[in-house]
Amino acid sequence: MPQRRSLPDTEFLLDKFERLERLFAPAPFGVCVFDAELRCRQVNGRMAQIDGLPVELHLGRTLGEAAPELALALEPILERVLREKTPVFDWGLDIPPGPGEAGPGRTWQSCCYPLRGKDGTVLGASLVVQDVSERKREEAAQVKLLRFEALLSTLSATFINLPVSEVDRKIVQGLQKIVEFLGFDRSTAWRLDRESGAMVCTHSYEAPGIEPPPAILPAGLVPVWNAMVKRDEIFKISDIDEMPDEFQREKVYCKQLGGIRSIMFIPASVAGEVVGFITFVSYSVKRSWPDDLTQRLRMVWDIFANALERKSADQKMQKALAEIQVLKERLEAENFYLRDQIRLDNEYDEIIGNSGGIRKALLRVEQVAPTDSTVLIFGETGTGKELIARAIHNLSPRRARPMIKVNCAALPAALIESELFGHEKGAFTGAQARQIGRFEAAEGSTIFLDEVGELPLELQAKLLRVIQEGQFERLGSTRPITANARVIAATNRDLTREVKERTFREDLYYRLNVFPIHVPPLRERLEDIPLLVWGMVEEFGRSFGKTIERIPKKNLESLAHYPWPGNIRELRNMVERAMILSNGPTLVIDVPEGHAAANVATLGIEDVERFHILQVLERTGWRVRGRNGAAELLRLKPTTLDSRMKKLGIKKASAPLEPA
DSSP: OOOOOSOHHHHHHHHHHHHHHHHHTTTTOEEEEEETTOBEEEEOHHHHHHHOOOHHHHTTOBHHHHOHHHHHHHHHHHHHHHHHOSOEEEEEEEEOOOTTOOSSOEEEEEEEEEEEOTTSOEEEEEEEEEEOHHHHHHHHHHHHHHHHHHHHHHHHHHTTTOOGGGHHHHHHHHHHHHHHHHTOSEEEEEEEOTTTOOEEEEEEEEOTTOOOOOSEEOTTTSHHHHHHHHTTOOEEESOGGGOOGGGHHHHHHHHHTTOOOEEEEEEEEETTEEEEEEEEEESSSOOOOOHHHHHHHHHHHHHHHHHHHHHHHHHHHHHHHHHHHHHHHHHHHHHHHHGGGHHHHTTOSSOOOOSHHHHHHHHHHHHHTTSOOOEEEEOOTTSOHHHHHHHHHHTSTTTTSOOEEEETTTSOHHHHHHHHHEEOTTSSTTOOSOEEOHHHHTTTSEEEEETGGGSOHHHHHHHHHHHHHSEEOOBTOOOOEEOOOEEEEEESSOHHHHHHTTSSOHHHHHHHTTEEEEOOOGGGOGGGHHHHHHHHHHHHHHHHTOOOOBOOHHHHHHHHTSOOTTHHHHHHHHHHHHHHHOOSSBOOOOOOOHHHHHHGGGSOHHHHHHHHHHHHHHHTTTOOSSTTOHHHHTTOOHHHHHHHHHHHTOOTTOOOOOOO
16 A cells, blocks of 8 residues: 555545445445545555556546546546535446447446545545446346347237237237347248248348348258258357358358348247248347247247137138038029929939930930030920930039029020129129029039020120130129039020021030030921820829829820920920819820811921910910919910010910911
């Protein structure tokens, strides 16, 4: 210790120093005594350790002379003590780093007291300090840890009952909070593709100026990391240059991505299977990855991974529900569209007949049925074109599902598009709910377009697109729907003539007429009449509870001489009427007047049809609708009969055609 001076003031200050040193000796406090000019008069060894200056560099010097960085922090306090003559305490005094020192500086707790002489005069000041830098760093780290725990808790709470539509946005927000809080440069979530082994980027957040990651990392690009992910192993390194040689490809990859300095990835598994991983990278500085931080980041990733898995499961469920809804709508549509076909399903198990014409038609049915080719059935009204279509369907690979029928002549032009292709809610006035069309109902089955020649021209173009491209849109929607329905069409019109007259599209005609089948009229297969009659008698006998044992031969012969303008439909009406009137085992079928029947064969097809409709109208008193009306007797819908009457020019003033 230096020699004491004899000056009373100096002795007084030294005495005070000794007392202070004895007082604070049990604790690691630095003690320093200054005179009124703020020159250091005494200092203990602990003070020298705290401020890093040897004891001899303190004595006789001001702080500005000994350590300018200390003077910036301490001299204002000492001057205040001398000026105000009162103690000053500072529990968090920041000391900047000295020359050549790195780091954030130091933190001291200081107590500064005025030193008074016997007469009360302030002779100097004492400074007592303790270095609390380490404790402050620990406290700051603890505070930061608590804030990070709060962040994790908030993130965890965010994903409770979070709608799946919000999952992606909230994950990106969570990555941003982690990057900003911990000072990373980028954090990215990846999905592991189970089939290819590739790593697919799903979510990422980058600090400003940092490039985003690639969309896909092929399995061979970073093979060691890929294998570690699949084994559910965590990888972390503070300096890429220190990676072992086995990570050579990974090291090259990091340098190609702009020079990644530090990196860590954490896999996540759901139900024991690795589903993906999350990466944290730093470009600018080396980052340490302590275990407690790693474990907390793994908790975050588990939260994200479970949310993503829940979203994936929800998407699968929604897809399944959508498929179920489509199947439900299709079944409902089938039920609705098949109501008017129940009667036909119960009529005949097979087409009855042994004539050459019908055998030729059935041969063509057998030839085309196993294919998916479009079929066009020609024939007069009432010849059984629908039965031919049903036979094709029942012999085809699509027979497991019911055939869907559309009578193009029976539907109003304004509604036929909706019936064929369906509509969305609000597509037109009265469309209060979505409805699938008959093409959707016929998915994987057959759609039968009866009276296809009645389709309006504008709809013919849409039908052509369905046949040609296999796609259509519902009314009110722009989303294309794929159609997988075999098309069978039927017509009683001469489509070649209508193509020439431009009332039927030529391209549609050739698309439909891939495999034509002609169904002969009944007058060309008269030898089949006895078989047909007895088949109908058996059917109506079961319905009416009657037994017929014989039909007079002359009665069957008269049926063979009738020209049958209404074909099998007309024959069926006659047999049904006879069965209703029959009271015994013998059935007599009423045949129309002979003179008209004998000469009607000389008329054209439309004349014969007009003649027959007029006969039925006369019989019903020109009543078209209702029970026993002309439409019911002709087995036609009233709208169809109205259309035929208009086309044939039949009005109430008309009279039946008589032979010339």
